Amino acid sequence: MMIWSVIDILICALVVALAMAALYAPALRQRVMFFIAFGLVVAITWARLHAPDLALAEAIIGAGLTGAMLLMSLDHTSDMPREPASYGLRIGSAAMGGVLILGLMMIVSSLYPIHDGAPTLAVSQRQVESGVSHPVTAVLLNFRAWDTLLELAVLLSAALGILNLGPARRSCGHAASLTDGLARVLVPLLILSAGYLLWKGAFAPGGAFQAGAVLASAAVVIHLTGWEKLPRVGLRSLRLLLLVGPTLFVAVGLLPLLNGQAFLQYPVELAGLLILLIESAAMVSIAGMLTLVYLGGHPHANWPIELVNPKEPM
Amino acid sequence: MGSSPLLYAVTGALIFGIGLLASLRDEALLARIIAINISGVGVFLMLVSFAYRGFELAPDPIPHALVLTGIVVAVAASGLALALEKRLAELPKSKTHKEDSP
Incomplete structure (x- = not known):
């Protein structure tokens, strides 16, 4: 020890x-x-x-x-050397920060020892009803599925905001010769591991978010090679890609209402299958959203049509 | 196994505080985005150490699910912030961004 x-x-x-x-x-x-x-x-x-x-x-x-x-x-960010704040201001803010940190540390220490509360005990008792054997996946997609649905909504709104802020960052072309060979090995492997993580999430660490992020990192690798070997993503298929996860999640959540049950209260015998369905769709959408988040703009080069700074060739 | 989760929780409190302080400084936006991310990790560190139950026992899954949500929301927010920052940098330098000239 x-x-x-x-x-x-x-x-x-x-x-x-x-x-x-x-x-x-x-x-x-x-x-x-x-x-x-x-x-x-x-x-x-x-x-x-x-x-x-x-x-x-x-x-x-x-x-x-x-x-x-x-x-x-x-x-495009400069180091921006600004004038340092005045001496008194710095001392004051450091003192206030110190008090905040010390107070927080004392509060945190007073919480120990920690005992399992009712929600935790409920999760471990009702694990079998969730349809999956991994507790974190059970919490994410069954017991607290609302959180995850709204998290997808947050991701979607961030992606929509980014889509409207201009064209994507351009990839650094000089790295292409180096990364081209790497991409050929990495991208298939990343797609394979995404599928593995998605499937594994039902009974071990993994799940839609990790799998979607791995898929997005495959897109990052492709972006570093310069996109050229990839077919263009149309606006329609981009919309489909972003919406399939949240839409399917809401649709599956609405189904129990027909039986007079609550929103997102899946039937126990179907829960495992429904969770896998939601996670597969969510993985695709999460990958699309995270790729947009990485690109920082619309994947179409001439978006919006009229650029504020026209001297940059797009 | 009494003290180790407490050590991580206290580290989390410290990271949260220094990240918050740094995010309030008047600096490049990129540096402040990094600072907010670090202070977020401080919060995650506190939550995860509350979930820890020792070597033999399984941890509490609820804080883990919350932190997983938090990590994804943090990257989405940072991405939006960076896209806004890129847009700011593309805009012609106007009265909003030139502060050092008298």
């Missing part, structure tokens, strides 16, 4: 040190690099705290996609 305490202290120190580096490194590029490293150490932390679903999601989404997104954004 001694060795675990040492490992815990090391992980925590690393998390804090990388967070400080990502927040206070002098150049933005350095901060992005430290942030990616921070995400990976946090993924290890989730694994240590017995949360493998989160470790997967953090490594793919938190470190991978967010990191790729930030790196792409570096091109």
Whole structure:
């Protein structure tokens, strides 16, 4: 047990040190690099705290996609050296922040030891009714399916907002020769692992979100090679791609109303099948939404028709 | 196995605080987006350490599901913020963005 305490202290120190580096490194590029490293150490932390679903999601989404997104954004962001705030203001804000942190730490410590509450006990008792044997998937898609439905709605609104903000970031062409060979190996493997994660989610860590994020990272790899070998995605199929997950989720949720049951209260004997159906559709939509989030704009190059800054050739 | 989840929870509180403080500084938008993401990870760290039940026992799945939702919402919000930032950078430099010139 001694060795675990040492490992815990090391992980925590690393998390804090990388967070400080990502927040206070002098150049933005350095901060992005430290942030990616921070995400990976946090993924290890989730694994240590017995949360493998989160470790997967953090490594793919938190470190991978967010990191790729930030790196792409570096091109048009300058370091913007601003005048530092006045001395008094800095001291004051640091003092207030210190009080906040200390207060929060005291509140957090007063919560221990933690006992299982009624909702947790209910989840473990009613696990068999959920149709899946992995508790996190049961909570996500059955017991708290509302949360997940609204999460898809949040993702959809973010994707719609991004679609309306202009054309996508262009891929860096100079990397194409390097990544072309890599993409041929990576993309099929990523698609395969997405299917595996989706199927596995019923009884082990995995599920629609991790699988969708893996598919989105396949799209990131393709984007890095320069899109050329990919058929154009039409506006109609893009809409279909984004809407199939949320629509199917709502439709399956509405079905129990015909039997006089509540919204999203699946029949026990069909729950496993319905969850797999919802997750498959959700995976496709999540992949589309996360790809849009990464691209940061409409995939059509000349969108909107009239650009504010016309000197950039699109 | 008394103290290790507490250590992670306290680290989470610390990360949340320093991330929040850094996100309020007057800096490049990209740096503030990073700061908000880090402070979000602080919240996740607290939630997940509340879910931890020791080596032998299975953890509480409800905070895990909440944090999974949180990670996805965080990337969506950051993506929207970065797209807005890109749009701001594309706009012709106008009175909204030039502050250092007197």
